[in-house]
Amino acid sequence: MFKTSQLKVRKQILTWVSLLIMAPSVFIASKEISQTLNEPLLFASEESVGPHGEAIFNEVAWQQQGRFDIWRMKQSHNGLHAKPQAWDQLAIIVDRENKTVSYHQLVADSTTALLTAPPDSLHPWPQKDYRVSCYSCHANGPRHLRPNWNSSELSLGWQSKLKVNWLNQKMQRYGRLKIIEHSPFTQSIERQRPLALTDPFASQPLLVKICQQCHSESGDRPRGPLQRQHLYTIQFMLKNKYMPPKGHSLSAQEKSQLENFMAGF
Numbered sequence: 001m002f003k004t005s006q007l008k009v010r011k012q013i014l015t016w017v018s019l020l021i022m023a024p025s026v027f028i029a030s031k032e033i034s035q036t037l038n039e040p041l042l043f044a045s046e047e048s049v050g051p052h053g054e055a056i057f058n059e060v061a062w063q064q065q066g067r068f069d070i071w072r073m074k075q076s077h078n079g080l081h082a083k084p085q086a087w088d089q090l091a092i093i094v095d096r097e098n099k100t101v102s103y104h105q106l107v108a109d110s111t112t113a114l115l116t117a118p119p120d121s122l123h124p125w126p127q128k129d130y131r132v133s134c135y136s137c138h139a140n141g142p143r144h145l146r147p148n149w150n151s152s153e154l155s156l157g158w159q160s161k162l163k164v165n166w167l168n169q170k171m172q173r174y175g176r177l178k179i180i181e182h183s184p185f186t187q188s189i190e191r192q193r194p195l196a197l198t199d200p201f202a203s204q205p206l207l208v209k210i211c212q213q214c215h216s217e218s219g220d221r222p223r224g225p226l227q228r229q230h231l232y233t234i235q236f237m238l239k240n241k242y243m244p245p246k247g248h249s250l251s252a253q254e255k256s257q258l259e260n261f262m263a264g265f
């Protein structure tokens with residue numbers, strides 16, 4: 001009897017001692033994690049590559065301003081050491097309350113760092129014409145980050161994996177977003193290049209049933225219809241088996257429907 005109660009007390013002391021040791025390290029670790037989540041993440045993209053397979057580098061950061069989520073990206077087509085002005089500066093702004101999204105090509109200058117002072121309506125970011133039509137890859141606002149984890153030029157650790165997961169989950173929670181032209185954080189401009197291609201061929205919808213389960217206006221988890229102009233991204237998703245998501249599979253008929261849709265663009 002005496003022995004077992006002594007053992008119990010010892011066990012309790014051990015538990016308390018280990019809790020006392022662990023608590024500060026858990027606190028420090030969680031602080032570190034939340035800090036790294038707010039820092040920009042630099043990576044070679046798996047999907048975006050140059051015409052000869054050269055790496056395209058993206059630096060992505062997320063900021064919250066009230067009901068707005070501001071996603072910024074710096075992109076280099078000229079390697080990691082390109083001059084600051086040579087990096088494209090892009091922004092996607094999501095209004096979480098009104099479920100809207102807008103796309104912006106920002107003016108890059110020699111001082112533009114990715115995470116500058118947060119923009120506000122008094123100091124909106126200057127912007128310029130789109131370099132490409134954003135909608136042709138961004139069918140529904142921000143895109144999941146997919147780093148090339150095997151890049152020989154830029155290796156990423158476990159913190160980056162954690163961050164990518166966390167940011168991607170944030171994007172996925174938006175659901176269907178309505179695209180608008182302007183945001184309170186950017187100067188208004190007239191653009192020559194359209195946000196989306198509008199000719200009938202490019203805007204032909206993808207009518208494959210399994211894809212429409214999610215890529216449609218309504219349904220369980222709608223995120224907007226896909227069109228032929230999304231072909232490049234559709235091909236990437238199919239080839240790398242990201243779509244259809246795990247747990248869904250394509251019938252032979254749907255496979256040939258997809259092949260027909262993709263032929264000839």
Ligand code: HEC
Pocket residue numbers: 045046047048058060071072073090091092103104105130131132133134135136137138141142143144145146147232
């Ligand atoms: C050819 C396809 C393509 C086009 C066109 C494109 N993007 Fe992206 N963009 C991507 C992909 C893919 C990602 C995700 C990062 C990654 O994994 O490479 C991305 C990421 C981003 C991000 C970081 C937040 C997020 O969505 O993950 C911003 C901001 C962004 N793009 C803005 C723009 C803007 C603004 C335009 C139009 C001027 C544009 N993009 C045009 C493919 C494209």
Ligand code: HEC
Pocket residue numbers: 137138139140142143144172208210211212213214215221223226230233234237238242243244245248250
């Ligand atoms: C169960 C729901 C679901 C089904 C079914 C589905 N998708 Fe997706 N799709 C998603 C989600 C969620 C994303 C955004 C996250 C991501 O990129 O993984 C996405 C992203 C995409 C994108 C990138 C553009 C965007 O909207 O962000 C393409 C292209 C795409 N899917 C193609 C397809 C194709 C082609 C099929 C049919 C073979 C398909 N998907 C089936 C849920 C689905």
